[in-house]
Amino acid sequence: MRIEVITIGDELLLGFTIDTNSAFLARELAELGIAVARRSSVADNRDEIAREVRAALERTGAVITSGGLGPTSDDVSVEAVAVALGRELIEDASVIARMEERFRAMGNKIPLNRMNRRQALVPSGAEVLINRHGTAPGLWIADAADRVVVMLPGVPRELRGIFVEEVKPRLARAFPAGGVILSRTLRTTGIAESVLAQRIADSGEGFPSLAYLPGWEGVDLRVTISGLHEQEASQFLAVSIEKLRRITGHHAYAEDATDLASVVLQEARRRGERIVVAESCTGGMLGARLTAIPGSSDVFLGGIISYSNDVKNRKLGVSLSTLETHGAVSEQTVLEMAAGVCDSFGSEIGIAISGIAGPGGGTAKKPVGTVCVAVQARGTTSSATRILTGDRDEIRRRATQMALDSARLLLSQSGEVRQ
Ligand code: ATP
Secondary structure, eight states: OEEEEEEEOHHHHHTSSOOHHHHHHHHHHHHTTOEEEEEEEEOSOHHHHHHHHHHHHHHTSEEEEESOOSSSTTOOHHHHHHHHHTOOEEEOHHHHHHHHHHHHHTTOOSOOOHHHHHTTEEETTOEEEOOTTSSSOEEEEEOTTSOEEEEEOSSHHHHHHHIIIIIHHHHHHHSOOSOEEEEEEEEEOSSOHHHHHHHHHHHTOOOSSEEEEEETTEEEEEEEEEEEOHHHHHHHHHHHHHHHHHHHGGGEEEETTOOHHHHHHHHHHHHTOOEEEEESTTTTHHHHHHHTSTTGGGTEEEEEEOOSHHHHHHTTOOOHHHHHHHOSSSHHHHHHHHHHHHHHHTOSEEEEEEEOOSSSOOOSSSOTTEEEEEEEETTEEEEEEEEOOSSHHHHHHHHHHHHHHHHHHHHHHSOOOOO
């Protein structure tokens, strides 16, 4: 089963509104085993909407629209669909009754005006979908050939509400699934997309639908399977993820939406240890990542933002000779920062970052993007230097991710678990 999604609104075409409705619908439809065959956006223009809906019905036979159901004169979607299907518009008594009830409940004694009544006009033969989250109702309009147009409001909260409460059950009944569309994502970091692709190709393993999703956190690998029943699809995905874990080795850190910071916190928790941070170029971003995870307070104690050399020396005990000989951006310095912050807080795990975020400050030996991180955990230490790409903001975010990853690797490899 396939369906088309048409989002309607001038704002979408002007770029003032980001089309999140299509993404929501695609994800929800996938759960029903329904694939989105095509997505399009059109202006608030009756003829263009009618043309697009007609074309979608001819191509695919099923279409969901979003937007343009409001009471104002630029809301022309219902009129357009009536034209596309050759239906007349009639006032729906149930919509009028619900609107009056809603107004009464809100203490509004003014009778419905012409604009309000306009919202109760529906194409003849349409089934009204109750909107419990706003005034514009949704519509389900089927024709003699079992082709269907579903109309939903543009306001995301209203669209989501009507879709889940009214449309999803109807779609499940009208188009019983030949299978589901399921996805699982393996998150990797510290490895380039091209290197990953090469490793996967060299492994000789095939993945029917594998998407590479690179970002500043790393490369997410998403496997999608469609057409199987839920249990088979889940099993297939479990096997695929296992294969990808083997191929990607220590670069794989989590699945789906799990943040690397929560993996690090979990490792520290498992070891019964606490984390502190010492940050230079990231100015608190590492602390922000860790504290963004609910429940981090049992493991994360705090940190020191040691932006200047003076603070590195006086608050963290980084020796002046280290700073002079190796510089503030060096593995020697970050190792001393990590040791110093552990001492200062009496903590077991210390993570330190120093780097050149740019755009100025780079040299031939240490160009912009040079970042050093160090981790100390009960006597064991690790340190690394990399040259990260991107603008100042990206370099700082990537540096944070690099430090978290170093911590994950050290914590998962070393140290016995304290009982
Ligand atoms: P209502 O009458 O309840 O406003 P409507 O169907 O007339 O509903 P629109 O006027 O088209 O909705 O859009 C209302 C708001 O919803 C827009 O201002 C925009 O912020 C948001 N919106 C519209 N379409 C989308 C979309 N595709 N994705 C995300 N947001 C959207």
